Amino acid sequence: MFHIKYVKLRVNPKNSCKMKQYDILIVDDERRYAEMLARRLGLRGLICGVCYDGKAAIDTLNDSLVSVVILDLQLPDLYGTDVLKKIKKYQPETTVIILTGHGTEKDRQECMTLGAHTFMNKPLDISRLLAIMSELKARSV
Amino acid sequence: MTNLFTKFLESLAPRFLHRDDEQLNPYYSHRDYRQMWGMGIFVLLTTCLLPLFLMTLIYYQLIERSIDTESLLRTERVASNARRAVTYLLEERLAALTFTVNEMSYAELSNHEFLSEVLRNLKLGFGGLADLSVITDTGKQVAYAGPYPLKGKDYSSQPWFMECKQNNICVSEIFTGYRDVPHIVVAVKSQQPNERFFMLRATLDTARLVQTLSTYKTGAHADIFLTNREGVLQTPSHYHLSNSDRSTLPVPQFSERTQTMTASDSEGQPIVVGYAYITTNIAPTPFILMVVKEKAGMMRIWLDLRRQINWFFAASAIIIAVVIIMTSTSMVNKLFRTDQEKAHTMMVAERNAQLASIGQLAAGVAHEVNNPLALINETAGYVKDLFTIKHQYQEDPELVEHIDSILEAVDRCGTITRQLLGFARHFDVKTQRIDLGNLVSDVLNFHKKEAEYRNIGIHVDIPENIPLIETDRGKLQQVILNLVNNAFQAINNGCSLDIRAEMAGPERVQLSIRDNGCGISEEHLEKVFDPFFTTKKEGKGTGLGLSITYGLVQKLHGNISVQSKTGEGTTFVVTLPVQVEKDSV
Numbered sequence: 001m002f003h004i005k006y007v008k009l010r011v012n013p014k015n016s017c018k019m020k021q022y023d024i025l026i027v028d029d030e031r032r033y034a035e036m037l038a039r040r041l042g043l044r045g046l047i048c049g050v051c052y053d054g055k056a057a058i059d060t061l062n063d064s065l066v067s068v069v070i071l072d073l074q075l076p077d078l079y080g081t082d083v084l085k086k087i088k089k090y091q092p093e094t095t096v097i098i099l100t101g102h103g104t105e106k107d108r109q110e111c112m113t114l115g116a117h118t119f120m121n122k123p124l125d126i127s128r129l130l131a132i133m134s135e136l137k138a139r140s141v
Numbered sequence: 142m143t144n145l146f147t148k149f150l151e152s153l154a155p156r157f158l159h160r161d162d163e164q165l166n167p168y169y170s171h172r173d174y175r176q177m178w179g180m181g182i183f184v185l186l187t188t189c190l191l192p193l194f195l196m197t198l199i200y201y202q203l204i205e206r207s208i209d210t211e212s213l214l215r216t217e218r219v220a221s222n223a224r225r226a227v228t229y230l231l232e233e234r235l236a237a238l239t240f241t242v243n244e245m246s247y248a249e250l251s252n253h254e255f256l257s258e259v260l261r262n263l264k265l266g267f268g269g270l271a272d273l274s275v276i277t278d279t280g281k282q283v284a285y286a287g288p289y290p291l292k293g294k295d296y297s298s299q300p301w302f303m304e305c306k307q308n309n310i311c312v313s314e315i316f317t318g319y320r321d322v323p324h325i326v327v328a329v330k331s332q333q334p335n336e337r338f339f340m341l342r343a344t345l346d347t348a349r350l351v352q353t354l355s356t357y358k359t360g361a362h363a364d365i366f367l368t369n370r371e372g373v374l375q376t377p378s379h380y381h382l383s384n385s386d387r388s389t390l391p392v393p394q395f396s397e398r399t400q401t402m403t404a405s406d407s408e409g410q411p412i413v414v415g416y417a418y419i420t421t422n423i424a425p426t427p428f429i430l431m432v433v434k435e436k437a438g439m440m441r442i443w444l445d446l447r448r449q450i451n452w453f454f455a456a457s458a459i460i461i462a463v464v465i466i467m468t469s470t471s472m473v474n475k476l477f478r479t480d481q482e483k484a485h486t487m488m489v490a491e492r493n494a495q496l497a498s499i500g501q502l503a504a505g506v507a508h509e510v511n512n513p514l515a516l517i518n519e520t521a522g523y524v525k526d527l528f529t530i531k532h533q534y535q536e537d538p539e540l541v542e543h544i545d546s547i548l549e550a551v552d553r554c555g556t557i558t559r560q561l562l563g564f565a566r567h568f569d570v571k572t573q574r575i576d577l578g579n580l581v582s583d584v585l586n587f588h589k590k591e592a593e594y595r596n597i598g599i600h601v602d603i604p605e606n607i608p609l610i611e612t613d614r615g616k617l618q619q620v621i622l623n624l625v626n627n628a629f630q631a632i633n634n635g636c637s638l639d640i641r642a643e644m645a646g647p648e649r650v651q652l653s654i655r656d657n658g659c660g661i662s663e664e665h666l667e668k669v670f671d672p673f674f675t676t677k678k679e680g681k682g683t684g685l686g687l688s689i690t691y692g693l694v695q696k697l698h699g700n701i702s703v704q705s706k707t708g709e710g711t712t713f714v715v716t717l718p719v720q721v722e723k724d725s726v
Contacts (some may be wrong), residue, residue: 030512032546036519043526074594101511102504122511123518 021065022049023133027057027083028072028099037070040126046133054078058086066094068136070129071116073100073107081110088115095136099124153470157477167696168484174477181469189461197454204443212413212439213401220415220432221399223357223365227430230269230353231312232421234327234345237267239310239423242331242341250275250284250341257286269349271324276302276340287344289320296342301326305340312426315347315367315375323347351376354430362438367419368392369427390414390431403436411436487692494689498619501626505587506557513553520547575614577642577650578603584621585640588629597629598637607642610650611720616693620701623690624654624713631711632658649699649716657710666705 023046028034031052038048049064051057054075060066069087073080080098087094098111098119108119118132157174160166171177241259242250249255260273272287280297296302301313305328313326325345332338350367354376358365366378372392389407393400399417406412415432437444524543527534534540581601585592592599628638638656645651661669665676670691694701699717 030516033512033516033519036516036523036543036546040519040523040526043523043530074590076593076596079594101515102508122515124515126522 020049020063021047022067023047024068024070025049025051025057025060025064025066026070027051027054027075027080028070029053029074029076030072037124041129044130052076054080054083057083061087061091061094066091067140068095068097068117068133070097070099073098073103073111081107081114084111084114084116097129097132152474153467154474155470156474162485165481165484165488168487170480170483171476174473177476178469178473181473182466185465185469186462189465190458193454193457197450200450201447204447208440208443209403212434212436213403215439216413216415216432216434217399217401219357219359219363219365220401220417220430223354223432224399224417224419224430226353226357227350227367227419227428228421230350231327231345231419231426232423234267234269234343235310235312235329235421235423237263238327238329238341238343242329247275247331247333247339250339253284253286256284260286263343269346271344271346273344274342276328276342278306278338282342283339291319294319299326301328302340305330306338308424310424312421312424314369314373314427325350347376357432360438362435364431364433366431366433367428368431370429375428388431390433393429406433406435413439491689491692494623494686495619498622501622502587508590509557509587510554513550513557516550517547517554520550572611572613574609574611575617576609577607577652580614580618581621581640581642581652584618584625587622588625591629592638595629595634597632597634600637600639600641602639602641604642607644607650608719610717612697612717616697617717620690620693620697620715621652621654623686624715627686627713628654628656628658628711631660632656645716648719650719652715652717653712654715655710655712660707660709660711661703661705662707666703669703670701 024038024041026034026037026041026048028037028050029052034050034052038050041048049060049066051060054077057069057071061069071080071083075083080100084096084098087096092115095117096115098107098116099122100107100120101122103111103119103121111119120128155178157178241263245255245259250259256273256275260270263270263273272285272289272291274282274286274291275284276282276296280295280299280302282292282294282296285292301311304311304313309330309332311326311328313328315323315325317323318326324347326342327345328340328342330338330340354365354367358379364379366388367375368388369375370392372388372390374386374388378388390404393402393414393416395418397418397420399415401413401415404412404414413434413436415434417430419426419428419430520543524540524547527537527540527543578601581603585599585601588599591597625638625640632638636657638654640652640654642650642652669687671688691701694715694717697717699715701713701715703711703713705711
């Protein structure tokens with residue numbers, strides 16, 4: 001199993017993320033959802049960061065080391081694809097998994113073209129996410 | 142060939158009389174095709190047939206008038222000629238008798254042989270004389286030359302004797318007298334020196350007179366005869382076969398000239414009568430010459446022609462009527478079919494738009510429900526994780542917090558489901574009293590997320606004093622949904638949308654939906670409500686949204702208008718009555 005460490009991000013995600021190293025950065029405007037997912041993944045030993053909008057996510061990525069980003073498409077400030085473009089431009093090695101409420105086939109194609117690793121719809125199948133994580137871990141080792 | 146004929150007949154059947162599909166009725170542009178058809182036929186028939194009819198009538202009148210004039214003239218000519226002949230016949234004989242009575246003495250004339258010699262000579266010179274006699278002033282016939290045994294007869298009581306005694310000369314009416322043969326008596330008085338007088342009397346043969354008259358009789362429809370001044374027939378008349386004694390015609394007024402008049406015979410048929418009072422230079426006569434012509438006989442050619450014209454007119458009228466009816470039927474059929482197709486397209490389009498808005502609604506609901514469901518999924522998953530991964534959490538108070546989170550998400554789903562049910566139910570409901578504010582916020586709920594993501598500010602200003610309005614909730618909801626959708630498509634991220642309501646008079650509510658988006662250019666502004674008009678790229682828009690919205694507002698007895706300026710934004714203003722009659726929505 002992975003090293004279990006739970007990072008609670010309640011007040012200011014930007015500050016909390018500072019100089020950290022995350023296995024997964026969850027970017028979702030639905031705060032409760034993002035936190036709950038972080039808890040579940042935390043229980044499984046993954047270090048998770050949480051951001052609620054695109055700008056915060058980009059800031060976090062600038063300040064921290066993140067291996068996987070779970071990115072929602074509909075964010076209050078930016079569209080998910082814009083965040084994806086930025087990540088792929090400045091940190092192309094970061095794996096981006098799109099997790100959206102109602103992604104269309106067109107969105108899927110666009111995201112895959114832009115370099116997303118996987119495109120998943122909510123509700124999340126956690127075992128699938130864990131399988132992807134294991135695969136990534138295995139590849140990096 | 143038969144097929145073509147059947148098709149032709151089908152194209153003439155007035156299909157617009159029966160509308161098969163009741164549902165299409167509200168979409169027709171024209172209501173009363175039957176009236177349109179009838180009016181078309183009436184106007185065309187009147188325009189085509191009235192001039193023809195009037196022209197024929199005028200033609201008839203002209204012809205009749207000219208025939209009338211012509212027949213009067215012709216009759217007058219015949220009467221005039223016959224009058225001259227009869228006058229001449231009588232005058233000639235009167236002159237001969239006058240000459241004889243003045244030339245011969247009473248003694249000579251009362252000699253039977255001498256009188257017979259005179260009669261022979263007169264017969265040779267003039268003809269038409271039957272006998273000759275000398276009558277004394279007592280009325281006794283003293284000498285007689287002729288075929289009848291009349292010597293010694295007393296004529297003192299005869300009317301002609303009295304007349305001759307008084308006027309010196311007389312022409313009698315035609316009578317039979319002692320001899321039982323119709324004749325005319327012509328008598329001339331000769332005054333003797335001894336205050337006495339005698340008369341030379343001659344009897345004229347009527348056959349000569351009748352023959353003379355008959356030469357002026359032309360055709361089977363003409364008659365010529367003499368009457369006396371009381372209207373008693375003097376010569377035989379074809380026209381008075383049944384009543385040979387007295388003429389059925391009125392005795393005409395005295396005139397020195399030949400006259401004509403129109404009358405009708407015993408059967409009521411119109412006739413032309415020419416007449417002349419026969420007066421010789423020597424003596425007046427009791428005769429009136431009558432020429433009678435049947436108008437029908439003279440007008441036969443014209444009547445035949447008129448019958449032909451009537452047939453021609455009737456045939457033309459029938460052909461014109463048939464062609465007009467066929468053309469009108471075919472044209473109204475075409476118009477009706479086009480209208481029917483349009484109505485059908487409109488109906489299908491409205492249905493499609495309704496389906497589309499239901500689809501949009503369903504998508505909105507799925508979107509809204511999905512987020513709480515995802516949250517339930519994660520929270521429930523987390524609780525399960527706690528149980529399976531960390532057994533010590535069994536009595537942990539944190540658990541309650543997560544369960545609350547699940548319940549809260551379920552509550553969110555419930556709210557959305559209730560809204561969905563509320564929305565769907567309103568498609569069936571007809572008029573009801575609704576709160577405009579609630580309705581607007583219901584509709585906006587489905588755009589809340591999009592507005593949030595796109596940073597679109599929605600400002601709703603519906604004052605408390607706006608009354609409940611009685612209308613069809615479903616239709617009004619669709620109207621607002623369509624207008625809000627339109628606005629969302631027109632504006633960029635970060636723009637704003639204003640929805641405000643105010644009273645427009647005591648009975649009407651005005652709802653304005655204003656955006657500060659791209660606006661509509663002036664040339665497009667007047668077409669925005671036209672069906673199939675769209676400025677979106679092909680395949681993106683149907684161009685029906687606003688057209689249907691317009692139709693719905695009309696059905697709600699309201700009206701909709703639009704103001705826009707390119708680059709500054711667009712305002713749609715919907716005005717609705719506070720109360721609507723139930724049947725009409």
